[in-house]
Amino acid sequence: MNYNWDWGVLFREPYLDWLISGFLWTISVSLAAWILAFTLGSIVGIARTVDNDWARGIATCYVETFRNIPLLVQMFLWYFVFPELLPYDAGMWVKRELPMPEFTTAVVCLGLYTASRVAEQVRAGIEAIGQGQRNAGLAIGLTPAQVYRYVLLPVSYRIIIPPLTSEFLTIFKNSSVALTIGVLETTAQARQIEEYTFQGFEAFTAATLLYIVVTSVVMLLMKLIEGRVRIPGMISLGAK
């Protein structure tokens, strides 16, 4: 294996700037998409557990649709196909005047896709609590909404902190798919540095380290949070 090592390339202009801006794009896409995924995923997940056939049916359709189409295909659908399906004026607006089209599309696509996965975790968390708590809540005269607000959700969200953490890390890694529609995030920048300088080893190592650092920090942080919000004596709930 003959290869000209040159780690200095990572600290030369403009390559250092590329990496930094790539990293910032990765973070912005991930966080924005996560806000969407968490909000929508919670709504859909809760809808899958309520006592209403229509709500459950629609939520199930949502989850099955978004889970069973590859993320990359969904990215293309939102970017290339979606504007064509809109009425002419709206389609034109999306194509011409949408602010930061690649970024917005990536956030919407990633957010809606991950919402289906978050929904499954939320549902699993609520179902793990069991019917008894729900019945108990209803029996003391709480409305169904109150049962969710004061009984089911506070416990279920604590149970699902670990899987939600890994969903966040998944969205963070999946943000790299945004490069296919032209968002120049970390992976795309590493690839670009490789193409410009042929120093692929250095460029990909830098990108890998960035991902590993963020993953480790997030996992550590969530461990701390999990410990802080734990309800004494309720740890075994998730295992039931």
Added chain:
Amino acid sequence: MFGDFDTGVIFDNLHFLVEGMQTTLVLTLIAIGGGLILGTLLALARLSRFRALSFCAGGYVNFFRSMPLILVIFWFYFLVPHVVGRPVGGFYSVLVAFVMFEAAYYCEIMRAGIQSVRKGQIYAGQALGLSYAQNMRYVVLPQAFRNMVPILMTQAIILFQDTSLVYVVGIKDFLVSADLVANRENRILEMFTTVALVYFVICLSGSLLVKRLQRKFAR
């Protein structure tokens, strides 16, 4: 709009799409096979008494699990020709990437599966005088595999979807073939809708099958 939706373009290029799907399937199957073998070995290493071995296996798994698949594909696309010393073609590089990447995920599934086999079974095997390898081969792994079938299949469906990411290095899989047709015939709407539908039907049938299996295995 759907008004001028042209199904003809799909049938005209059907053989092209089928070829792409074959590449996708070959890639998926080899990645499952290779990933399973490597993943099982990794899981055994992770559960081994030898600290160094389990530490290395754990490092491998955490390393690959904290990287996006696209970056892994780029890594191996760049690395494999360097290591082999000559150009090997994108398909083989991508294949190595998928096997190595999937192995990390299969390792975690296998580890959970092996740990789900009751300790008494292992002791019984040891009491019968089975060696470590025999105990694994005849007692632990067959039971572990049975417990894991639904999760392994779910992972296979995810892998089937993930192979579409070879798009980034231009391997002619199902999605890339459709993309080529879409651009050549200027029929983006038709082609991408078809691709999404085909993936949806295959993956939905797969996940329905998993649900049935789960009900069958849950006793």
